[in-house]
Amino acid sequence: MSDALSKDLVAASSKPIVLSILARGENYGYAILQEVRERSNGRLEWTEGMLYPVLHRLEEQKLIRAHWVVGESGRKRKYYRLSRSGSQALEVEREHWMAVDGTLKALWG
Amino acid sequence: MSDIETLIEGWRCTLLAREGMRVEHADELEDHLRLEIARLQGGALSEQETFLVAAHRLGNADAIAAEFEHADPRSAWRRRWIWMLSGYLGISVALRADLIAARYAELAPSRQGWGDLLFPVVFILGLTALVAFAWWTGYARRAANGTSRFSASPRSRQFVLAWAILGGIVLSFAPLLGQWMRQLSWIPDGMGVVSSRSVFLFLMQLLFWLAPTIALAILVWRDRAKQGVRAAVLAAGI
Numbered sequence: 001m002s003d004a005l006s007k008d009l010v011a012a013s014s015k016p017i018v019l020s021i022l023a024r025g026e027n028y029g030y031a032i033l034q035e036v037r038e039r040s041n042g043r044l045e046w047t048e049g050m051l052y053p054v055l056h057r058l059e060e061q062k063l064i065r066a067h068w069v070v071g072e073s074g075r076k077r078k079y080y081r082l083s084r085s086g087s088q089a090l091e092v093e094r095e096h097w098m099a100v101d102g103t104l105k106a107l108w109g
Numbered sequence: 110m111s112d113i114e115t116l117i118e119g120w121r122c123t124l125l126a127r128e129g130m131r132v133e134h135a136d137e138l139e140d141h142l143r144l145e146i147a148r149l150q151g152g153a154l155s156e157q158e159t160f161l162v163a164a165h166r167l168g169n170a171d172a173i174a175a176e177f178e179h180a181d182p183r184s185a186w187r188r189r190w191i192w193m194l195s196g197y198l199g200i201s202v203a204l205r206a207d208l209i210a211a212r213y214a215e216l217a218p219s220r221q222g223w224g225d226l227l228f229p230v231v232f233i234l235g236l237t238a239l240v241a242f243a244w245w246t247g248y249a250r251r252a253a254n255g256t257s258r259f260s261a262s263p264r265s266r267q268f269v270l271a272w273a274i275l276g277g278i279v280l281s282f283a284p285l286l287g288q289w290m291r292q293l294s295w296i297p298d299g300m301g302v303v304s305s306r307s308v309f310l311f312l313m314q315l316l317f318w319l320a321p322t323i324a325l326a327i328l329v330w331r332d333r334a335k336q337g338v339r340a341a342v343l344a345a346g347i
Contacts, residue, residue, distance in 0.1 A: 053176030
């Protein structure tokens with residue numbers, strides 16, 4: 001049962017996962033990936049670089065907002081947080097995924 | 110520069126060479142790469158190996174760039190417009206140079222007046238606009254690669270872009286301007302452009318130059334409202 005999830009499933013779930021992580025507070029790419037790895041017990045294998053286009057797309061859709069923070073080392077880091085429409089989108093996602101979950105449970109019950 | 114810095118710099122240039130990759134995307138990916146390298150350091154791996162592992166985990170540059178492009182199709186169109194505009198401006202200047210050469214061959218050099226001045230002035234303006242445009246796109250590219258020797262402020266870069274666009278517009282209107290000045294007897298007969306040809310040229314130039322310019326201006330303006338001047342200027346240039 002330790003197989004990695006299929007690419008399609010990973011891609012489809014990236015939006016609700018990113019939105020859910022950001023719903024817990026603002027965060028940056030690297031830490032978001034670590035959170036995903038931890039929460040999924042390593043079963044969700046994301047090609048790390050692919051997170052960033054996802055974040056960019058969500059930003060374009062105004063579901064998340066981003067700002068750059070300059071650290072002590074002088075290096076910039078991009079932080080993301082959920083926007084109001086992002087919270088609403090997350091609610092919709094939750095309903096949809098619950099519907100899928102409920103259907104499968106009923107079928108497999 | 111240490112070995113690892115050289116490797117990171119090279120990796121960053123490879124990323125930025127991809128279409129659709131903006132400086133801010135590369136900044137963010139570089140931050141990730143550095144964090145991963147830092148995490149791997151202290152283990153059994155050599156410095157170079159930590160870089161290789163971290164870069165491999167981030168994934169293929171082409172695939173990442175393609176995803177970014179997919180996530181923001183407007184930026185691809187912005188870039189196409191820019192290249193279309195610069196190509197068109199080059200052709201305009203070449204056409205105008207040809208016209209001037211023809212006029213000077215026809216006319217005695219002793220004739221002085223407004224008309225004699227108009228075409229060289231338009232030509233020079235067009236040429237400077239072309240140079241400005243080339244500098245501006247070149248600057249954006251160098252800045253993206255981190256190899257720029259200049260540190261132009263966003264304001265001065267905007268000025269250069271504005272100058273390039275203005276030059277293009279003046280070039281577009283030049284045939285009509287010539288026609289109008291000839292009607293006012295400012296230009297001696299034979300100096301103005303043949304009317305049907307000038308109207309055709311004007312319409313073609315309007316179509317190819319002004320329409321995309323206005324569309325580009327709207328896009329840049331919308332981006333600027335959202336992302337800040339620097340991002341919009343760089344995004345349009347690379």
